[in-house]
Amino acid sequence: xxxxxxxxxxxxxxxxxxxxxxxxQNMNHEYMxxxxxxxxxxxxQIYYSMNVEVTDKGDVPExxxxxxxxxxxxxxxxxxxxxxxxxxxxxxSAHGTGSSPLHFGNGTRLTVT
Amino acid sequence: GQQLNQSPQSMFIQEGEDVSMNCTSSSIFNTWxxxxxxxxxxxxxLIALYKAGELTSNGRLTAQFGITRKDSFLNISASxxxxxxxxxxxxxxxxxxxxxxxxxxxxxxxxx
Numbered sequence: 001x002x003x004x005x006x007x008x009x010x011x012x013x014x015x016x017x018x019x020x021x022x023x024x025q026n027m028n029h030e031y032m033x034x035x036x037x038x039x040x041x042x043x044x045q046i047y048y049s050m051n052v053e054v055t056d057k058g059d060v061p062e063x064x065x066x067x068x069x070x071x072x073x074x075x076x077x078x079x080x081x082x083x084x085x086x087x088x089x090x091x092x093s094a095h096g097t098g099s100s101p102l103h104f105g106n107g108t109r110l111t112v113t
Numbered sequence: 114g115q116q117l118n119q120s121p122q123s124m125f126i127q128e129g130e131d132v133s134m135n136c137t138s139s140s141i142f143n144t145w146x147x148x149x150x151x152x153x154x155x156x157x158x159l160i161a162l163y164k165a166g167e168l169t170s171n172g173r174l175t176a177q178f179g180i181t182r183k184d185s186f187l188n189i190s191a192s193x194x195x196x197x198x199x200x201x202x203x204x205x206x207x208x209x210x211x212x213x214x215x216x217x218x219x220x221x222x223x224x225x
Binding site: 004033035040041042043044045090092101102103104105106107 | 119122146148153154155156157158161201203213215216217218
């Protein structure tokens with residue numbers, strides 16, 4: 001089954017404790033992206049990647065890092081999480097981005113205390 | 114940066130009613146996409162539009178790519194309880210590799 005898999009689904013952590021949210025897709029998609037969803041703000045792009053070893057900032061990259069060492073994986077790294085990073089995070093992938101719709105994972109709800 | 118204005122922000126309707134929501138922008142888009150997010154899940158694509166003026170249906174859903182290429186609407190006919198969720202429009206500025214811009218979503222509530 002074609003899918004985007006995020007882990008974990010839920011995470012509660014404390015300020016400053018480094019964490020990684022994993023994302024993996026099995027569709028051989030070139031494009032992958034991370035979004036955060038906050039009430040009233042919709043989906044905001046954090047980082048995206050056009051292909052292996054190619055990453056770019058989205059609209060809200062501050063406090064986040066990503067890597068794309070393999071085509072299927074695109075982990076999101078929070079080196080020193082802060083409470084304002086409490087949010088619902090979605091990973092997505094697409095074939096190219098031209099006119100190819102995104103496939104989303106089921107989300108990771110992160111709480112930073 | 115480019116923005117999509119999606120309205121309404123939320124809707125409360127009776128089961129069986131028709132629904133209409135839209136997105137507008139000051140920028141020109143080459144692709145319009147409509148997604149639905151069910152509670153606890155990620156957004157799922159409903160309809161993709163690739164040409165100005167295009168009108169596309171998916172069951173009870175109909176979406177149109179505005180002729181000016183700056184807007185799109187989504188209609189849902191005869192709403193049912195499982196239509197509840199958040200609907201997002203999204204646009205792409207070019208057909209080359211470029212990021213997708215999302216509207217802020219329309220939350221649909223259906224009253225029994």
